[in-house]
Amino acid sequence: MRHAGKRPPEVNAELLVQDAARLLPDASRRRFLRQVASLGALAALTGCDITDAPSAEKALRKISEFNDWVQARLFNPNRLATTYPDSAVTRPFPFNAYYPEAEAPDVDEERYRLILDGRIANKQPWTLPQLAELPQETQITRLVCVEGWSAIGKWTGVPLRSFLERVGADLTAKYVHFVCAEGYSSSIDMPTALHPQTQMTLAFDGQTLPTRFGFPMRIRIPTKLGFKNPKHVIGMTVLNNYTGGYWEDQGYNWFSGL
């Protein structure tokens, strides 16, 4: 049943399966296969071979890309996320990452440099004190996690827009890509990077950004899901090529706008 379908001759079935298998965690892989196999009725109706897990995954990713396009059009660059009073802040604020809290990377403040790359005129690396000297803004907004839960936090930092302008970034470029100390990465569209509430966060709830929330700097974007708010950011690239990200490459929707 799983491989009952005919595939175009030029596609290497073995590679396709390997490719799709890479995208799913081990335990879930078989479940995904079994469940799409039960969708035989849908296959019969549409004439598409969706009982074949790799092609189902491919079709779903195509639709996800279409959803990126729809969301980019729905995104209003002037539309602000709701802000809340200090009393609404969720305390304690939940920790969430793809690693346990004890394994959050310890970034050495002295040696920290924010590396700039791509379509940026002044690629001079930034130290933490240099970043801290820039004008800061505070926002109390809701963080919505891809898992469904949400929490209200208080973030203080440099508006990303003003930073990009300061370093002479090409604001007509398509993407800004972020690299994190422990290897995480994510990329966003330029309109979101220029949104007034998109922030290079240096402090949380009035304190220096703690390790669990991304010391020394995280990108806070109240118009995107939490996984698109990278912590421990050490690199920023402005570019025109799509670069995906840690979770995006595994199947989370890239735009993930709110």
Next chain:
Amino acid sequence: MSTSTQRTSSQDLGPIQPLYVRITHWINAIAIFIMVGSGWQIYNASPLLAFAFPPSLTLGGWLAGGLLWHFAGMWLFVGNGLFYLVLGLKRGHFRRKFLPIRATDVMADLGAAVTGRLSHADLSVYNAVQKLFYLGVLIAGVVIVASGLALWKPVQFKELAALFGGYEGARLVHFFAMASIVLFLVIHVAMAVLVPRSLRAMIGGR
């Protein structure tokens, strides 16, 4: 033959279920299957209430798979639902089939239903309980799409989200709209099994 006379008489009146109702019904069945299965997968990533759905009943294998199915299935569910709504309104289907609903009729038909005396002789006319159920699930469908939109875009559609009491409110509404649809589905399928002619009408029209 009695079947042929039956066929001739119902042919004069047109099919019990018009073609567009039958097509949208079965597309909707697939869409609901996708949306509920993937929705349960997403729910399990961070359960709103003190329980989780059995993983074997969920779709997508893990959170990202569930999300991919959910945000693909939504186009099928909404597109098909809009087509049905527009045609149903234009052709007077809802007015003719679902209205009026009188409380006294509902009570009487409900009483008859639980005592097994409710007649299903004429499938082209809905009894008061059916009317209430079909109209109710239609409203649940509208609510689940509206609350889903609020969850998907709580900033871009923040007025809509505010209508549900914000993001967390919309989460609750979305969950309970799902619960009502699933409850409807259980009863709906049980009734179709009890009155197989209704299933035949939804496939072949008569």
